[in-house]
Amino acid sequence: xxxxxxxxxxxxxxxxxxxxxxxxxxxxxxxxxxxxxxxxxxxxxxxxxxxxxxxxxxxxxxxxxxxxxxxxxxxxxxxxxxxxxxxxxxxxxxxxxxxxxxxxxxxxxxxxxxxxxxxxxxxxxxxxxxxxxxxxxxxxxxxxxxxxxxxxxxxxxxxxxxxxxxxxxxxxxxxxxxxxxxxxxxxxxxxxxxxxxxxxxxxxxxxxxxxxxxxxxxxxxxxxxxxxxxxxxxxxxxxxxxxxxxxxxxxxxxxxxxxxxxxxxxxxxxxxxxxxxxxxxxxxxxxxxxxxxxxxxxxxxxxxxxxxxxxxxxxxxx
Amino acid sequence: xxxxxxxxxxxxxxxxxxxxxxxxxxxxxxxxxxxxxxxxxxxxxxxxxxxxxxxxxxxxxxxxxxxxxxxxxxxxxxxxxxxxxxxxxxxxxxxxxxxxxxxxxxxxxxxxxxxxxxxxxxxxxxxxxxxxxxxxxxxxxxxxxxxxxxxxxxxxxxxxxxxxxxxxxxxxxxxxxxxxxxxxxxxxxxxxxxxxxxxxxxxxxxxxxxxxxxxxxxxxxxxxxxxxxxxxxxxxxxxxxxxxxxxxxxxxxxxxxxxxxxxxxxxxxxxxxxxxxxxxxxxxxxxxxxxxxxxxxxxxxxxxxxxxxxxxxxxxxx
DNA sequence: GGACTAATGCTCAGTTTGAGTATTAGTTGT
DNA sequence: ACAACTAATACTCAAACTGAGCATTAGTCC
Numbered sequence: 001x002x003x004x005x006x007x008x009x010x011x012x013x014x015x016x017x018x019x020x021x022x023x024x025x026x027x028x029x030x031x032x033x034x035x036x037x038x039x040x041x042x043x044x045x046x047x048x049x050x051x052x053x054x055x056x057x058x059x060x061x062x063x064x065x066x067x068x069x070x071x072x073x074x075x076x077x078x079x080x081x082x083x084x085x086x087x088x089x090x091x092x093x094x095x096x097x098x099x100x101x102x103x104x105x106x107x108x109x110x111x112x113x114x115x116x117x118x119x120x121x122x123x124x125x126x127x128x129x130x131x132x133x134x135x136x137x138x139x140x141x142x143x144x145x146x147x148x149x150x151x152x153x154x155x156x157x158x159x160x161x162x163x164x165x166x167x168x169x170x171x172x173x174x175x176x177x178x179x180x181x182x183x184x185x186x187x188x189x190x191x192x193x194x195x196x197x198x199x200x201x202x203x204x205x206x207x208x209x210x211x212x213x214x215x216x217x218x219x220x221x222x223x224x225x226x227x228x229x230x231x232x233x234x235x236x237x238x239x240x241x242x243x244x245x246x247x248x249x250x251x252x253x254x255x256x257x258x259x260x261x262x263x264x265x266x267x268x269x270x271x272x273x274x275x276x277x278x279x280x281x282x283x284x285x286x287x288x289x290x291x292x293x294x295x296x297x298x299x300x301x302x303x304x305x306x307x308x309x310x311x312x313x314x315x316x317x318x
Numbered sequence: 319x320x321x322x323x324x325x326x327x328x329x330x331x332x333x334x335x336x337x338x339x340x341x342x343x344x345x346x347x348x349x350x351x352x353x354x355x356x357x358x359x360x361x362x363x364x365x366x367x368x369x370x371x372x373x374x375x376x377x378x379x380x381x382x383x384x385x386x387x388x389x390x391x392x393x394x395x396x397x398x399x400x401x402x403x404x405x406x407x408x409x410x411x412x413x414x415x416x417x418x419x420x421x422x423x424x425x426x427x428x429x430x431x432x433x434x435x436x437x438x439x440x441x442x443x444x445x446x447x448x449x450x451x452x453x454x455x456x457x458x459x460x461x462x463x464x465x466x467x468x469x470x471x472x473x474x475x476x477x478x479x480x481x482x483x484x485x486x487x488x489x490x491x492x493x494x495x496x497x498x499x500x501x502x503x504x505x506x507x508x509x510x511x512x513x514x515x516x517x518x519x520x521x522x523x524x525x526x527x528x529x530x531x532x533x534x535x536x537x538x539x540x541x542x543x544x545x546x547x548x549x550x551x552x553x554x555x556x557x558x559x560x561x562x563x564x565x566x567x568x569x570x571x572x573x574x575x576x577x578x579x580x581x582x583x584x585x586x587x588x589x590x591x592x593x594x595x596x597x598x599x600x601x602x603x604x605x606x607x608x609x610x611x612x613x614x615x616x617x618x619x620x621x622x623x624x625x626x627x628x629x630x631x632x633x634x635x636x
Numbered sequence: 637g638g639a640c641t642a643a644t645g646c647t648c649a650g651t652t653t654g655a656g657t658a659t660t661a662g663t664t665g666t
Numbered sequence: 667a668c669a670a671c672t673a674a675t676a677c678t679c680a681a682a683c684t685g686a687g688c689a690t691t692a693g694t695c696c
Contacts, residue, residue, distance in 0.1 A: 007325045007361050009393075009414060041393075043325050043412035049393045073391040073416055075327075075359075075367045094361035096327060098391055160624045170625050250643075268685065270644080275683095285693095291642025292692045306478045307488050317686070568674075586654065588675080593652095603662095609673025610661045635655070638696090645690070652683070659676070666668085
C-alpha cells in the first residue's frame with residue numbers, strides 16, 4: 001500500500017449573537033466568497049476541538065466565545081470545505097470538517113472587532129415568518145417548488161417541510177427546507193455544484209428571495225445549526241446564553257421570536273415562562289421607549305442546573 | 319515546521335437491536351477488553367463516513383445495518399480510542415473518533431452472525447427502572463454517591479441527575495449520570511484512568527451494581543448514544559426502526575419501556591399512540607401466549623414522512 | 637388632565653394527561 | 667360445555683395545560 005494521503009481536520013463555527021435586531025452571524029471571507037469562520041485543526045497544538053475552535057475564532061476575529069457545542073462532522077467527499085488559502089493542503093488530502101455552534105451574549109458595540117456580522121435571514125429569507133417580507137419570500141418560491149414537485153412523493157415532502165395543506169410549520173426543519181430547495185435547484189449552491197459537474201450554466205436566481213449563497217457547503221451547515229438551535233431552545237435553556245444578563249420579558253420574547261422566526265402569543269408566553277421557573281425578577285424596572293415600564297428579569301439559578309428544560313413556544317394567532 | 323503528525327480517523331458504532339428481552343448491543347473484542355465495534359476510516363476507499371461504518375461493521379460482524387446516524391466526534395487528547403491492533407498507528411498520530419448510532423430491526427436468530435450481543439443494561443444497571451434489580455443497583459450506589467457529594471453543588475447535581483428530592487427521573491440523562499459516577503470514582507474506568515496517571519490502585523468495585531466497564535471511553539460513548547436514543551424516540555418515530563414490521567401494541571410498549579428503562583401506563587400509552595396516527599392496524603390478530611388476542615399493527619405511512627413526531631411516554635404510577 | 641403605548645392581569649373553553657374501573661375474547665384445565 | 671385465568675380493549679373523570687381574548691395599569695408625551 002502507498003503512503004496514505006493525509007487527513008486534514010477543518011473546523012468551522014456558526015457563531016451566533018443577538019443584536020437588537022435579531023440573530024446575527026459571524027462571517028469571514030471576501031465579498032463574493034463569504035463563508036463561516038474556518039480554521040484547521042492542529043494535531044499537536046490543540047488538545048481538544050473546542051479549544052481549537054475558541055482559539056481560531058478569537059484569533060481571526062478578536063471575539064471570545066461563550067457557549068460552544070459540537071454540531072456535526074462533515075466528511076463526504078466532494079463537499080469539502082475549502083482550505084485553499086491555508087497553503088498546506090494538496091489535492092491528495094482528505095478534508096473532514098467538524099462544525100460547531102457558538103453563542104455569544106448580546107452584541108455590545110464595543111465588543112465587535114474584526115469579522116462581519118450579518119442577519120442570518122439574509123441566507124434564509126423564507127425562514128422569517130415574523131415579517132411579511134419572509135412570508136413573501138416563500139410565496140415567491142412556491143411556484144418553482146410546485147413546478148418541481150411532479151410526483152406525489154415530492155409534493156408530500158414539500159407540504160411537510162413548508163407546512164402546506166394543513167400541515168403545521170415546524171420552525172426547526174430548516175435543513176429539510178434547504179435541502180428541498182437545493183434539490184429543486186432553487187438555491188445558487190445547487191446550480192454552482194451542477195455547473196461544476198456538468199459544465200452547464202443555469203440562469204441566475206433572484207437573490208432577494210432565495211437568499212444569499214455561501215462558500216462551499218456552509219449554507220447547509222448553517223441550516224443544520226439553525227435547526228438545532230431552534231429545536232434546542234424548546235428543551236434546554238440555551239436562550240439565556242444569547243440574552244443579556246437582565247432583560248424584560250418582551251425583550252426575551254423578541255429574541256425567541258427572532259431565533260425561531262415565528263410570532264408568539266405574548267400573554268401565553270409570559271405565563272408559561274413564569275411557571276417554568278426559569279426566570280426571576282430583579283427588583284428593577286426598565287424605562288421603555290414608551291408605555292408602561294417593564295420588570296427586569298434574570299435567569300434563575302435553577303435554569304443553570306444540568307437537566308433544566310427549555311421554553312414552550314405558544315404561537316400567536318393567524 | 320516539521321512534518322505534521324498524521325491524523326487518523328476512527329469510527330465506532332453503537333449498534334442496537336431489540337431482541338425479545340430488550341435492547342441489545344453489538345460488541346467486539348476479547349474477554350476483559352470488550353468494546354464497541356471500531357474501525358478506521360480509509361481516506362481513499364471511503365466516500366462517506368456512513369458508508370465506512372456500514373462497511374466495517376458488516377465486514378467485522380457479518381451484520382448489515384439499517385438506520386444509521388452520526389452521534390458525536392471525539393477528539394480530546396488522552397481519550398483516544400485504541401487502534402493498537404491496527405498496526406498502522408504510531409505514537410505521533412492523533413486519533414479522532416467519530417461515533418455512530420445504528421439501529422437494526424429485531425434480531426432474528428438467523429441474522430446473528432459474528433459479534434457478541436449483550437443487553438445494554440449490563441453496562442448501566444441503574445438505568446433500568448423497570449425491574450427491582452435496576453432500582454436496587456441505584457440504592458446500592460447511593461451511599462457512595464452521597465459520600466462523594468460533599469458540597470451543595472454536588473448534591474444538587476446528584477439530585478438532578480438521579481431524580482432525588484422531588485426532582486423527576488429523566489430517562490435521557492444517561493450521560494449526566496455516568497459522568498457523575500465517573501467523577502465520584504464509582505465506575506471502573508475512573509479508577510483505571512486515575513491509576514494510569516497516578517499509579518495508584520483503588521479497590522475493586524462490585525460489578526453487579528456499577529456495571530461492566532468497556533475499553534477506552536466506549537462506555538461514555540455508549541451513554542451518549544443511549545441518551546440520544548431515549549430522547550429521540552420522543553420526537554422522531556425511530557422506534558419503528560427497532561420494532562419488527564408487524565407488532566402488537568403491547569410488544570411496542572415493551573420495546574419502548576426496554577429502551578427508556580421506565581414502565582409506562584398501558585391504557586394511556588395506547589391512547590396517545592392511536593391518536594398520533596403513527597400506527598395503523600393490519601387486519602390480522604396475534605395469537606398470544608395467553609389472554610385475549612391482540613391486534614397486529616404496522617407503522618403508518620405518515621410515520622415515514624420527514625417531520626413525523628415521536629411517541630409520548632405516559633409514565634405508570636409509583 | 638387626556639391620549640397613547642406597552643406591560644400585566646384574568647377568564648374561559650377546548651385539549652391533553654394521569655389514574656383507574658369495567659368489559660371482552662381467547663386459552664387451558666376438568 | 668363450563669369455570670378460571672390472562673391480556674387486550676373500552677370508558678370515565680378530574681386536574682393540568684393551551685389557545686385566544688378582554689380588561690387594567692403605569693409611565694411618557696402633549
